[in-house]
Amino acid sequence: MDRFSWTSGLLELGETLVLQQRGVRLYDGEEKHTQINMEGSEESQTSVVTLKCLQFFRRFSEEITQRRWENMPAGQTMQVNKDPQAGRIRAVGIVGIERKLEEKRKETDKNISEAFEDLSKLMEKAKEMVELSKSIANKIKEKQGDITEDETIRFKSYLLSMGIANPVTRETHGSGTHYHMQLAKQLAGMLQAPLEERGGIMSLTEVYCLVNRARGLELLSPEDLVNACKMLEPLKLPLRLRIFDSGVMVIELQSHNEEEMVASALETVSEKGSLTADEFAKLVGMSVLLAKER
Structure with a gap:
């Protein structure tokens, strides 16, 4: 039937x-x-x-x-x-849903594969640039060729701004005091030129941003930065950590003379008659935080 x-x-x-x-x-x-x-x-x-x-x-x-x-x-x-009043074809049920999910998954896999392919190419180029920077840095260190002192300082500054470096990490130098000592030595080499350009003193916040920009993916924690900076003076490096009475921490050159800086600030204010901390900071090219400490 x-x-x-x-x-x-x-x-x-x-x-x-x-x-x-x-x-x-x-x-x-x-x-x-x-x-x-x-x-x-x-x-x-x-x-x-x-x-x-x-x-x-x-x-x-x-x-x-x-x-x-x-x-x-x-x-x-x-x-x-063809009659619109006769109704519309509904979706294809579970089969249609599964087919759409499969197509979406394939598209996602394709996008991920392309992204990793681009990342691999970028990493290859980065390795080449790191090797090139090491080679040039060794030549600068050995002073091969006609390279002046000013050109050496300028090139090191370029490398620092590009963020190309071989950062000290816990994986390569362990942990604890040894790690902070090696990190302090690297900081001394990285911050020498920027400090000279900024009058011999920088706030620890500025140092933190500058260092982490140069380290790329190997970011440094604030705690490790402070511990490394505390090692600068005991290791007799050309930099030192200084803490003002207000609690503000700065990194300054060992050659930095505070009396000369105070005299220079007094002369600048005397010439202008009066200056706020903001105006003084813009005039001498430093942060407002450091200008207030002057």
Whole structure:
């Protein structure tokens, strides 16, 4: 016996909507069919539904006769019903959702692969630049060629601003006092030229930003920076850590003369008559924090 069954109405992959009708319902008529049980000669009342789906049967017969699914090109779907009132094709159910998720995953994998490919190329170039910087730094150290002292200082400044360095890390120099000692030596070499350009003194905040910019991905913690700066004077390096009465910490050259700086500040203020800390900082090219300490 042919039977009708309920379905969700969602199309599976490769299926095409041919006909859709709205407002259709099953009507259990007034008449009942009498089913006779031949064995026990008992009668039972069951419902019989009479369906007169002429339009459905006609379209169904056309599809069976034409067999259009055999001639349909790959990737093409049949659009038989053009009537907008006949309803729209719903999404392709779970199969469609899984297909969209798979496409999205492939696109994500492709983007990640391209990103890592670009990162690998960048790392290769970075290695080449590091090797080049080491080679040039060794030549500068040995003073090979016609290189003046000013050119040496300027080039070291360029390397520092570019952030190309071989930073001291815990992985390469362990931890504890030895690590802070090696870090202090590196800081002394990195900060010599910037300090000279800034009048021989810099706040620890400025030093922190400058050092971490030069170290790239090997960032330095504030605690390690302070501990390394405390090692500058005991190691007899050309820099030292100084703490003002206000608690402000600065790095200054060993050759920095505080009396000369105070005299210079007094002369500048006397020439202008009066200056605020902001005005003095702009005039001498230092931070407002250090200007207040003057």
